[in-house]
Amino acid sequence: METKENSIFENYFKDFSKYDELLTSELTIKPDWKILLDNLLKIGSKELADRQSEIDWLLAENGVTYNVYNDPNGLNRPWNLNIIPFIIQQKEWELVEKGIKQRSELLNLILKDIYGERKLLKNGIIPPEVIYAHRGFLRACDQIDYKTAKTLLIHAVDLARGPDGRMWVVNDRTQAPSGMGYALENRFSKSKVIPEIFENIHVTQPSEFFKDFDQLLLNAAPGNKENPNVVVLTPGPHNETYFEHAYLSTFLGYPLVKGNDLVVRNGKVWMKSLKGLKQVDVILRRVDDAFMDPLELREDSYLGVAGLLEVVRLQNVAIVNPIGSGVLENPGLIPFMENICKYFLKEDLILPQIASWWCGQEKERNHVFENLTSFVVKKIDRSQRENIIFCEFLSKKELKQLKKNILANPNQYVAQEKIYFSTAPNFINEKLEPRKVLCRTFSIAKGDQYSVMPGGLVRVAAEREKLFVSNQRGGTSKDFWVIGDQNQAHLALYSWNKSLPNNITSINDVPSNTAENLFWSGRYVARTLLTARYIRMVLNRMTNGQYNNMILPNQECLNILYHSITTITSTFPGFYDDKKSEALLKDPLKEIVSVIIDEKRIGSFAQSLQSFSGSYFTLRNLWSKDMWRVFDSIDKIWKNFKSEENYSIYSITRFFDKIITRIIAFMALTEESIMVKQGLLLYFIGLELEEASMTIEKFRALIVVNHDEDLEYEILESLLSSHESLNIYRYSYKSYLSLENVVRLLLLDQEYTRSLTYQINRLQKDISKLPNNTPNGEPTECLKNIEKALSLVQNIDIDSILEVDKETNIRLKLDQLFSKLSDLFHVTSMSISDTYFNHSLQQKQLVKRNITN
Template sequence: MLKRLLSAYSALEGRYDELLAASGDPRPHWDAFLHALAEREGAGVSDTLALMERQVRENGITYNVYADPKGADRPWEVDPLPLLLSPREWDEIEAGIAQRAELLNRVLADVYGEQSLLRSGAIPPSVVFGHGGYLHQVQGIRPPGGVHLFHYAADLARSPDGRWWVVSDRTQAPSGVGYALENRLVVSRVFPQLFRDLHVQHLASYFSHMRESLLRWAPKGDGAPLIALLTPGPYNETYFEHALLARYLGFALVEGTDLTVRDGRVWMKTVEGLKRVHAILRRQDDDYCDPLELRSDSALGVAGLTDCARRGTVLVANALGSGVLESGALLGYLPKLSEQLLGEPLKLPSVATWWLGEPAAFEDAWKRLDHILIKPLERSVKEPAVFGADLSADERTVLKARVAARPQRYVAQEWVHVSQAPVLERGAAQQGDHLSARTVGLRVFAVATPQGYRVMPGGLTRVANDRNSRVIAMQRGGGSKDTWVLSDGPVNAAFSLLSSTVTPQDLVTSRGNVPSRTAENLFWFGRYGERCDDSARLLRVAIATVLGATDANADGRSDGLVPVLALAQRAGLIDAADNPGTELLRAATHPDEGLSQRLRQLSRVAFNLRDRMSADNWRTLNRLIGDPVFQRGSSLPLALAWLDRAVTTMMTLSGYVLDGMTRGTGWRFLSIGRRIERLSNLCMTLQVATHEGRADGLDWLLELADSTVTYRSRYLVAPEWLPVLDLLVRDDTNPRSVAFQVKGLVEYIDKLERAHGRFASDVLAPAQAALQALQPADLHPESEALASAIEQLQRAAHTVSDELTLKFFSHAASRSVLSLVA
């Protein structure tokens, strides 16, 4: 079986193969894995791929490739076969990465401190000052603990002789650690027994070190330390990772607008007021972090953050200005710097790199152009690396002239034919799923601790998108792998990041830290959820009425269809009622209109809440949005079956809100959003029903309000105006009635007003009084009192939404908080 598995796999000449030795036999540390995989050959391998793809899709793992039309919806690509590293080679990588992180931290401390390395010429001043990552505004700032480089990543590649080399350093806001964690969660579920039997080292301790170090070095005061993860927002390429890390580490996920600076300290805007932020794990570029001192056109940063870092009132990790270490020009100086600063040789060498700002290096580069690549000093999407061997004589002349105009902005780097590893690839029907070779690179991570740098036992293995790719880049459509670092003996599988001790103080201070933006997203998640549910129910009733119409009027329409179509028009689902079947089918199944459009609105809001949504909640939503009905043609009967699924799934999402969320501040905002939207929809439905409906055709109204069973259990007569309106308007025990929504709104608003002052009860009170004043005699279509009460309640719902926005989402600190920070 093993021979059949490897029959389609071939090593590329001139590259190190991670799987096969030079003899063509599997390397020893791969043997157990390959034999287990061979036992899954055929249908088992296909099932493995299908399981992986389903987990990625249902978990909503995404990576935003900016040039991809799918945008933020592009699924993260992870291959089920991990990259295996033996204990011996990992020990060498781990020691080299820890040493390199310590070296770079010392370089950074000197660059923004005494600058002795620049004065002595150990680093040419133009290498530092000519790089866009150097920020003179942060000169002299010493971060808490003296750690400038809190989190570090290095991109490694293995050369044909089997040695690992550092291709580049990631020091500004290293990405990938969250994706490495997600890859581990996904792949370990596919191979659970192998994961245990091979003694794969776990990742949890690394994240524990990260959290504990931030808590240790965060400045004290104003209660227990509050740590925030600063993200550029949901349109950033790695936003999924930001949300995952915030949830896993227990940090608040914030954008720049969630934070404010008062009296030299950073505060998070929450619905409970301002909360002191002690440490910020930032995931956005240096110069975007502070529009006041850094990049003035940044809408992503926090005005005054640099001054707070200067004062030492907040820990910013990594320290502002860390991006200067990503200069490719520094790579060539690190060996001597290691001897000078650490007193030892560099354990993990860099790929040979020459800064072309040196005349000798510039001239030498053109002599060896066939063996090097020329790339900008700073990473640039607009100006990619150029392989010298690809250029014609004329193109070489043009390139040399362009580089000669600004040689200090470029580096030359040796072209290394990096290693390849096996991937599981789908094949044609006759070929089947099989192993194929792909170029790979390894991103390894380190985090600072009081005992030195700790290296994640694994990392993010990046995979080229085709067999002949020379560049591995996620923005060019590359994939990824989990990285398994094997151990000689059993590992501590009992350790968990969730096992830390919680004190009574933590129980008190953990409440109420809901950022205003998060509260707003929860509010709109509730509203959009109800809007989708109402749309699905309305379309279901309308299509069922079209299919079952037998008692037709002179115009060929059943009694129930007239008001239903009028309601669908008012709701914006259809444009006209001339061709109801076609219009309703389009609203139900078109991928860009009607119900699908509203589901995507719900998904966009949900994406902003990734750190607060359970995996089950997210899977359910993704199944709803990814239903096959949107990818193929449909008919009214099939659309009706789809709407049945949609309504059931929406009820499942509502169940997560009712049974899966604690009754905290966030839940209250979400519930208010649901009640406001449902009240508004009910009012609109009742207005149409009383205007267009007939007493002998009210089944559609009960069905739309999900109250048919309740009505039939109470009344042994066909639907009539009096009992139907009593059930849908005045009965506060019916979850689909107007009175039930008003009762809940009054309760939620009252609880908020007790803590934050009056803002909406004065609006609700008159509308509630008008509802309570309705008598049974008013429950008929011609009743002016009923029409007035419904109109008043609809206006109140909209006004409460506006008042809530002004009170909590357009944040302004209360006087008590202002006096605290003054």
């Protein structure tokens, strides 16, 4: 071999003993991989390392994540894609594809039979315990009839190359299989970052498959409806594959909804929109079976829709895949699949399976016990993520306990032969190293046949000798290439022209849950920004006053500003704590740091940022990639800041300077990402309402109480600075700071975008654009409230409002005005929630049922 080749292969032959995709048994390069290897060597290991870093960066920048539960590095872990693809020749793939289609058809027939005639049970092809002992079998789904040509509409199959050199079936995934979106993003990322790796290699693209997938959803609609309403149902942003839910929603152009966006009325499923209810025809679900209907299945589920199964029975909605299809994800079926295939199709299985023994049969159980250390043991039902047991690693005591567990409930266990699947090259530290791989591809119903994705998603073990191949266990992924001899079309981002548009076209059609999150996203981002700006202003005043060595007027001003931080953020008792007040004023930075970084403290900057982040993730299907990049930079700046051991005025101010500019950039990009009629209006309303509310809080904290002239000047300057209005004031008035002019600018100016009057005017205009379902078109309660607020500010007599009560030294009329306005903003927010996104009524079962079998 050449020097370059020797260099990149330096670590590849270490401990090499099992079947490898790249090498023959004589340790020569297989012809299938030769062109790819030539391309890799031409690029060079150093450049490959740079491109790998670029892929990592791109995936992180694009917000491609895979949620790992209890991950110390946080919930949204970046998705990992290794630069070396997995390849399979078209000729071999044709046989694999044929075997997948056969298996999809077989599983389709099993699903129909299990919930229909049950011939397999009646004729002894499958023992009843294999089905009835599996939690995936849902009695509530019995005898449901479906009008689609196939009952099983999507089938994901995990494949690995076995010791005989053929691709083996490892797992079937049928209830809500994941991976399509990740596979597509892998291909887009690889094509963008390292297009030269494809040179002289004809890779089949999945464009036609996704066209078929979209058509499947449209065709699934009951009654051959011309323009069906299709939605993507997600459990929410904490689900491990939430990125993919949002990705497919955006890619296919269908609304992403949660269970409380949907409701059953009059035997149909409806989506709650801002205007009212809109009928749903097809639900592409990413929620597991048992959680889909709290009325008939799990009564504790908040993820599904009460009464959904009855609508399915009435054939008024199509669920992709049907509820109850999780019973097929059952390794207890594997020992019987050959006989099932002969029974239904009169043929042998094309794709081999792992040799398996169901322990519910005495002869098979005895065979398992006699050779236990040679097997991998698992429960037939892994819906609660039970562990796979590798018996060779168990002690005698543990083996004895396992036998005891199996004997206590033999129907629940299956033993499988331990086989060593193939390895494929992974690029690590500028070298190639072998890693065990598991391939997932997808089959979807297309008329009375099945269409298989050319390629798919490859998962890679985290370490060289790791047996587990799992993203939850730290694995990475690969792009999966099916390569042929003829030129292939380029991958199309959108490969079809829909003849039946299904896009959200009106503010009326925005799902209520999306609308609510947009509203609160606006509020949280405004609160985060204004809190940051205000605290930064106080820190700047502390610096200007030569902190800890100040003359009395500056100190008095600072004391007022310290107290105002508590008032504006509502982090009471804060500087108002009678027992600690004196100590806090001597060392205010300690309290200010707490207000900034304490995530458990209600009203803190940290909690506002956390709420903003949460709303962003919930709405990620709406935001652009540029927004994700800005958001990611916000997250990194925040994490770096929190990791600091000591905080100073300078370090905190520098942090706020960085994060404020990025929040402002994020807000600007928001307006570019979605249209007003797609929900941006709700974001604006939340933003304006929060800005107006915090403007009032600043005024109440700083100018309601009367102060002497010098102190008032400093306070007014602080107020204008926090409002980013000091230069505007100077340019507009060209005079000494006066309370009257500050009030005119910040409260009453109808043309200044940061004045309270302007903000209320905007609120009134935007709220008036919301759907109005009141009788006779009367103004909604939220509109009435904001019009009252507008009337109050429009009728202000500035001389009267600024009068100081001699007894209290307080501007009582001004304080009363702010109190009324604050109350009106609060009831406006409440009435918006009650009118447009009230999800408080949850349907429950009248009688609790045992669903655990």
